[in-house]
Every structure is written in structure tokens, then in C-alpha cells.
Amino acid sequence: MVSPGNRTLMGFTRRIGLWLGAAVVLGGAAAVMLVLQLAVLARIVSDLAFHGHVIADAYAGLAMLLALLALRALLQWAADMVANEGSLRLSAAIRGELLRHLFRVGPVGLAGQATGQMVTVLGDGIAALEPYFAQYVPRAAMMVVLPLLVLGMVLHLDGWSFVILACTGPLVPVFMALVGYRAQAIMDQQWMQLLLLGAAFLDTVQGLTTLRLFGRARDAVTAVAGMADEYRTTTMSVMKVAFLTSAVLEFFASLSIALVAVVFGARLLDGKADFQSAFLVLLLAPEYFMPLRAFSASYHARQNATAAMAGISQLFSLPETAELPGAQARTAGAPLVSISCADVTAGYQAGAPVLSHVGCTFTRSALTVVTGESGVGKTTLIRLLLGLLRPMQGHVTATDECGVLHGHWQDRIGWVPQQPRLIHGTIAENLRLANPMADLDSLRAAAAQADALSFIEALPQGFDTMVGERGAGLSGGQVQRLALARVLLRNPQVLILDEPTANLDPQGEQRVVAAIARAAVGRICIVVAHRPAMIAQAAQVVCLRDGQVFCSPHTAERAA
Structure with missing residues (x-):
């Protein structure tokens, strides 16, 4: 029309x-x-x-x-x-x-x-x-x-x-x-x-x-x-x-x-x-x-x-900074094996880039932690990966098992922000926001993978328990695990999380870290984090400093 x-x-x-x-x-x-x-x-x-x-x-x-x-x-x-x-x-x-x-x-x-x-x-x-x-x-x-x-x-x-x-x-x-x-x-x-x-x-x-x-x-x-x-x-x-x-x-x-x-x-x-x-x-x-x-x-x-x-x-008149995926972006295709940033420069104002000539690769089944001081470009990097920001220079590409480059791979991403939102409704209704047709068995499987099934079943009405706006009535760790379960219900090939353990007590942090480590198997998993417990699980650490990226393999011994 x-x-x-x-x-x-x-x-x-x-x-x-x-x-x-x-x-x-x-x-x-x-x-x-x-x-x-x-x-x-x-x-x-x-x-x-x-x-x-x-x-x-x-x-x-x-x-x-x-x-x-x-x-x-x-x-x-x-x-x-x-x-x-x-x-x-x-x-x-x-x-x-x-x-x-x-x-x-x-x-x-x-x-x-x-x-x-x-x-x-x-x-x-x-x-x-x-x-x-x-x-x-x-x-x-x-x-x-x-x-x-x-x-x-x-x-x-x-x-x-x-x-x-x-x-x-x-x-x-x-x-x-x-x-x-x-x-x-x-x-x-x-x-x-x-x-x-x-x-x-x-x-x-x-x-x-x-x-x-x-x-x-x-x-x-x-x-x-x-x-x-x-x-x-x-x-x-x-x-x-x-x-x-x-x-x-x-x-x-x-x-x-x-x-x-x-x-x-x-x-x-x-x-x-x-x-x-x-x-x-x-x-x-x-x-x-x-x-x-x-x-x-x-x-x-x-x-x-x-x-x-x-x-x-x-x-x-607002300039477009993101690309709306088309219908072809929702086709299944072969599983993704890597995401690469090649000579990427990005920012919000012309002549003032936040990231300069960035080059790094994120691979499947290898948990990558992005770290760095505040203001060095972590959010900018995540926005590039999510397709919310277009690079001024360079390309961000994804490759599948057949070696084919995908132009609309962002449709396969599961994203958990630092402060995930829950609506006023039952736990099942909150989880089904990601997949309205999911049955109870699918909800249980996603919750178990996110280490949320035990506390859900301990609630008086289980998946039918009402929660308040923004997760009122639940602890911070429980909200994070519910948000992770909701994302996993879509079975994404790429999982990106922003400070998932921020403001959590040590016990809640350990449970969330363990759940993310299990979810990373078979997926490209990228986590923005500062706390040692999360960094210790990383197979690769991407450190941002002065708009530059420094990638290094990581082990628990090196983290110590």
C-alpha cells in the first residue's frame, strides 16, 4: 500500500x-x-x-x-x-x-x-x-x-x-x-x-x-x-x-x-x-x-x-543503523561454526570510532568472554554482532559447516541483556515469549539446561506460578536463569550474554556460570563479563583496550 x-x-x-x-x-x-x-x-x-x-x-x-x-x-x-x-x-x-x-x-x-x-x-x-x-x-x-x-x-x-x-x-x-x-x-x-x-x-x-x-x-x-x-x-x-x-x-x-x-x-x-x-x-x-x-x-x-x-x-528522518531480517533469514540452513570480525571500525559519529580495525573470531563450542574497562567498546562490539550497528569499515561474517557465508545470520542469535525483562504472568507464559507453541516437555528441557528446573518445581504451582513485573518475587539469579532458559527455548546457534552474573551472590553466580558453560556446548557463545568466576570458564578471552581487540586462549590456571 x-x-x-x-x-x-x-x-x-x-x-x-x-x-x-x-x-x-x-x-x-x-x-x-x-x-x-x-x-x-x-x-x-x-x-x-x-x-x-x-x-x-x-x-x-x-x-x-x-x-x-x-x-x-x-x-x-x-x-x-x-x-x-x-x-x-x-x-x-x-x-x-x-x-x-x-x-x-x-x-x-x-x-x-x-x-x-x-x-x-x-x-x-x-x-x-x-x-x-x-x-x-x-x-x-x-x-x-x-x-x-x-x-x-x-x-x-x-x-x-x-x-x-x-x-x-x-x-x-x-x-x-x-x-x-x-x-x-x-x-x-x-x-x-x-x-x-x-x-x-x-x-x-x-x-x-x-x-x-x-x-x-x-x-x-x-x-x-x-x-x-x-x-x-x-x-x-x-x-x-x-x-x-x-x-x-x-x-x-x-x-x-x-x-x-x-x-x-x-x-x-x-x-x-x-x-x-x-x-x-x-x-x-x-x-x-x-x-x-x-x-x-x-x-x-x-x-x-x-x-x-x-x-x-x-x-x-532518523538514519537506519540496523538491518531488518527478511523472510529468507529464517531458513534453517547448516549450523554455524564461526563468526569473524575482519578489519572492523565502528562508532556512532563520523570521525570518532569506538572500535578501530578490530579482528577476531568466535568459534562453536568455545566459550568466549569479552572483557575490558568501562567505555572501551564492549557494548559497541555486541551491537555489531547483534546487527544493531553497521560497521564503518570492514565486515562481520558468519560461516556454517559447509563453509558458506551467511548474510542474515543474526536471526539465529539468542540474546540475554544484563537486566532481562520478565512480564507479569506465569513462569510458563514468560518462557513462551520465545516460542509460543512450546509444550511443557520443551519448557522443562530448556529450564533444566539453564539450571532453573529445580527451583521452578519447588515453587507452589510450578510453571503456573505467577511472577511480578520485572521478575518481582524472584531472586536475581533465578531471573537470570529464567532468561537463559527462555533464550534456549528457541535453540539459538549463537548465544550472547551481557554481564549475566552482575549483582549476584557467589552461590547464584556459580549456578549461572555453570548453566552458561553447559549451554555453550554446540553453540557460539559470547559473554561480556568482568568477574573471575565467568572468565575462568572461558576458552578464549577477548580483551578490549583503547578501541583495539586482543584475543587469547584462556584456561582456568591462567585466570588464576
């Missing part, structure tokens, strides 16, 4: 041109039915009032009037449905394209973006585009179609009325634009306040525990309440402008209709005009301004969409 290209309101409008064109055609047909309906009504009233007809004589005309009314309602319903369907499809496609782009940007590129703002853009921002495409664009087209149709009919009936409508009609959008000129700036301010409010609210919720510990929770709530009140005030300012714009429209519309009525009334009294023509013109005059009323009612949708597009365009 949506392909990369012109990501502006005009560009998006062209992408659903067929839907909007069909909506305008159907709306134009409904406008023709309206004019015919009013003409039939004027003829019926004239015949009954001035030509001596009785109700029985008007049955045919009434039947035609009802038929035109039903056909017009059907055509207008179809026009609205077509416009809404096109708008919904486009909004869904934009949201999907933006999500894929953010996945390609990756955590590295999104590090400086506020989560609350991104959520607001993906939710309220894209939702703000729907009324623009479903209402504003079709009504803007109908603002041309129906008035021209009415003017043509009025010109055929009476020249003076045509002159009055033709002169007063263009004044309405001109004065609406003058009155609503300030509205766009207010809408931009409102949208920025909404983004800040979303970001502040999410930050407050995430840091609520810390705020309560330091006794600042009430201050944070007060700050969010103040931002919400500012947003309310700005919203009311937008509504004031909208009401003023509607008042301008109603003033000029009423003035024009009154002029038509006065001119026709005087001519009717002088006998220079017939009733049927006068009545039909008076019926058509309000319909001449009806598209303008509808357009005015939806004009705020354009301003809201314009403000929302600023946030959407900002996210689309």
Missing part, C-alpha cells in the same frame, strides 16, 4: 488517489441527486400552490422525490465509506512502514528519542491523519464540485442571484483563512505539548519507585498535572479559533442568502419573477454554502494532521 518515497501529506494523498477519486465521484453523483431533488420539490410545491393541482396529482412527483432522496443518501454513504476505508488502509500502512523503519534504526539510533514521544506519534500522531484523508480531502474537492453545480443551475434560473452567490461565495474561504491564520501555530504548540506530556507521563511511571524512595512522587504528579492543564488551555484556544471561523462562515452565508431572498422578494412583488424559480433558488442557496460548512468543520483536521506530520517526519 505504501512504499518509501514522498512522505508528506501530499505524497500520502497521492498514494490513495484511487480511493479519494472514487469518493469524490460518488459525492459528485450525490450532489447531482440533491439538485434534482430540490428541482422536483420546487415543481411539486409550485403546482400545488399556483396551478390548482391536488395531492393525487403529485404522487408521481413525490415518488420521484423519495427515490432521489434514497439514491442521494446511498451515494453519500458510499462516498463516506470509500474515503474512510482508504484512510484506514493508508494509516495502517504508514504505521507499519514507520515501525519497520524504527526497527531498522534500531536501539542505537533511537537512544536519543523519548519513548513517550515515539508512542504518541505512533498512536495519536498517525490517528490524526485519518480525519485528514477521510474528511478534509474529499470535502475540499466537494467544496468545488457542488458550488459550481449550484451556480450553473442558478445561472440558468436567474442572473441576479448568480451574481450575488458568485460574489459572496469566494469571500467565505478568504475570511476563514484570515481568521484561522493563527490556528496552525496554536495547533503546532498543542501537538508539542502533547508529545511532552506523553514523554513526561511515561518517565514518571517508569521512575515511580525511585521518586517514592526520595519522597518526590507528589512533585512529579504535580508537574504532570501542570503540563496537562497547559495542554487543556491550548486545546481551548484551538476551539475558540474554530468557533470564530464558523461564525465568519455563518455570517457571510446568512448575508448572501438574505440578499438573494430580498432581491427575489422585490421582483416577485413586481411580477418580474415566477414562484417556482424563486423557490428553487432559495432552496439551492443554502446548499451552495453547505460544502463550505462541511469544509470548515473538517479544517481543524488539516491543521492537526500538519502538526502531527512534523513528529512523523522526524522519525522517518
Whole structure:
């Protein structure tokens, strides 16, 4: 539906041109039915009032009037449905394209973006585009179609009325634009306040525990309440402008209709005009301004969409730092035997590399520990291996048992961060996040491999035991072993762990280290660690120093 290209309101409008064109055609047909309906009504009233007809004589005309009314309602319903369907499809496609782009940007590129703002853009921002495409664009087209149709009919009936409508009609959008000129700036301010409010609210919720510990929770709530009140005030300012714009429209519309009525009334009294023509013109005059009323009612949708597009365009402009695996990346293939970094230079800013000319190899069934002081590039190396960061120079490649290089081998990685996340739910539900179709035997096997089966079965309800958000109710070592079991449930060929034994007591550390050593058999296993117990299990130690990598085989005796 949506392909990369012109990501502006005009560009998006062209992408659903067929839907909007069909909506305008159907709306134009409904406008023709309206004019015919009013003409039939004027003829019926004239015949009954001035030509001596009785109700029985008007049955045919009434039947035609009802038929035109039903056909017009059907055509207008179809026009609205077509416009809404096109708008919904486009909004869904934009949201999907933006999500894929953010996945390609990756955590590295999104590090400086506020989560609350991104959520607001993906939710309220894209939702703000729907009324623009479903209402504003079709009504803007109908603002041309129906008035021209009415003017043509009025010109055929009476020249003076045509002159009055033709002169007063263009004044309405001109004065609406003058009155609503300030509205766009207010809408931009409102949208920025909404983004800040979303970001502040999410930050407050995430840091609520810390705020309560330091006794600042009430201050944070007060700050969010103040931002919400500012947003309310700005919203009311937008509504004031909208009401003023509607008042301008109603003033000029009423003035024009009154002029038509006065001119026709005087001519009717002088006998220079017939009733049927006068009545039909008076019926058509309000319909001449009806598209303008509808357009005015939806004009705020354009301003809201314009403000929302600023946030959407900002996210689309983020440079891509990661590659989204394609369908071919999920094929099984031969097992991987090694991952190699060849002359790799990587960093986050041009001219300031964190790693320079790195060369190292990680092999299967050989536990590799990456170590080094803080800030030397361990996280950068892991991001390169995970595919979250593209190298400035060199290549990171993986080779299978047949000697074939794989371009999308990152799909075979199992990743355990330093602080793994558990959701509020049962232990089985947390494990099945990695494999929703896993049965109980598979859960038990993965838990046993991670040395988590014994403590799970010791719990009151076993795998059905509820755990809190972020593993509340479990120890740090138990959370780490559950996270390892969850990753092993996918049976990854590459296992990467970041500081898995940090903040653990010695007993918990020994159990986690032993579980990782067992999981490393038959896999490429890479662990970022500083503590001696983990380093002692390494078959290879990769030491980072000043952006350089020093690889060496390792034994327990050397570690001592």
C-alpha cells in the first residue's frame, strides 16, 4: 500500500488517489441527486400552490422525490465509506512502514528519542491523519464540485442571484483563512505539548519507585498535572479559533442568502419573477454554502494532521543503523561454526570510532568472554554482532559447516541483556515469549539446561506460578536463569550474554556460570563479563583496550 518515497501529506494523498477519486465521484453523483431533488420539490410545491393541482396529482412527483432522496443518501454513504476505508488502509500502512523503519534504526539510533514521544506519534500522531484523508480531502474537492453545480443551475434560473452567490461565495474561504491564520501555530504548540506530556507521563511511571524512595512522587504528579492543564488551555484556544471561523462562515452565508431572498422578494412583488424559480433558488442557496460548512468543520483536521506530520517526519528522518531480517533469514540452513570480525571500525559519529580495525573470531563450542574497562567498546562490539550497528569499515561474517557465508545470520542469535525483562504472568507464559507453541516437555528441557528446573518445581504451582513485573518475587539469579532458559527455548546457534552474573551472590553466580558453560556446548557463545568466576570458564578471552581487540586462549590456571 505504501512504499518509501514522498512522505508528506501530499505524497500520502497521492498514494490513495484511487480511493479519494472514487469518493469524490460518488459525492459528485450525490450532489447531482440533491439538485434534482430540490428541482422536483420546487415543481411539486409550485403546482400545488399556483396551478390548482391536488395531492393525487403529485404522487408521481413525490415518488420521484423519495427515490432521489434514497439514491442521494446511498451515494453519500458510499462516498463516506470509500474515503474512510482508504484512510484506514493508508494509516495502517504508514504505521507499519514507520515501525519497520524504527526497527531498522534500531536501539542505537533511537537512544536519543523519548519513548513517550515515539508512542504518541505512533498512536495519536498517525490517528490524526485519518480525519485528514477521510474528511478534509474529499470535502475540499466537494467544496468545488457542488458550488459550481449550484451556480450553473442558478445561472440558468436567474442572473441576479448568480451574481450575488458568485460574489459572496469566494469571500467565505478568504475570511476563514484570515481568521484561522493563527490556528496552525496554536495547533503546532498543542501537538508539542502533547508529545511532552506523553514523554513526561511515561518517565514518571517508569521512575515511580525511585521518586517514592526520595519522597518526590507528589512533585512529579504535580508537574504532570501542570503540563496537562497547559495542554487543556491550548486545546481551548484551538476551539475558540474554530468557533470564530464558523461564525465568519455563518455570517457571510446568512448575508448572501438574505440578499438573494430580498432581491427575489422585490421582483416577485413586481411580477418580474415566477414562484417556482424563486423557490428553487432559495432552496439551492443554502446548499451552495453547505460544502463550505462541511469544509470548515473538517479544517481543524488539516491543521492537526500538519502538526502531527512534523513528529512523523522526524522519525522517518532518523538514519537506519540496523538491518531488518527478511523472510529468507529464517531458513534453517547448516549450523554455524564461526563468526569473524575482519578489519572492523565502528562508532556512532563520523570521525570518532569506538572500535578501530578490530579482528577476531568466535568459534562453536568455545566459550568466549569479552572483557575490558568501562567505555572501551564492549557494548559497541555486541551491537555489531547483534546487527544493531553497521560497521564503518570492514565486515562481520558468519560461516556454517559447509563453509558458506551467511548474510542474515543474526536471526539465529539468542540474546540475554544484563537486566532481562520478565512480564507479569506465569513462569510458563514468560518462557513462551520465545516460542509460543512450546509444550511443557520443551519448557522443562530448556529450564533444566539453564539450571532453573529445580527451583521452578519447588515453587507452589510450578510453571503456573505467577511472577511480578520485572521478575518481582524472584531472586536475581533465578531471573537470570529464567532468561537463559527462555533464550534456549528457541535453540539459538549463537548465544550472547551481557554481564549475566552482575549483582549476584557467589552461590547464584556459580549456578549461572555453570548453566552458561553447559549451554555453550554446540553453540557460539559470547559473554561480556568482568568477574573471575565467568572468565575462568572461558576458552578464549577477548580483551578490549583503547578501541583495539586482543584475543587469547584462556584456561582456568591462567585466570588464576
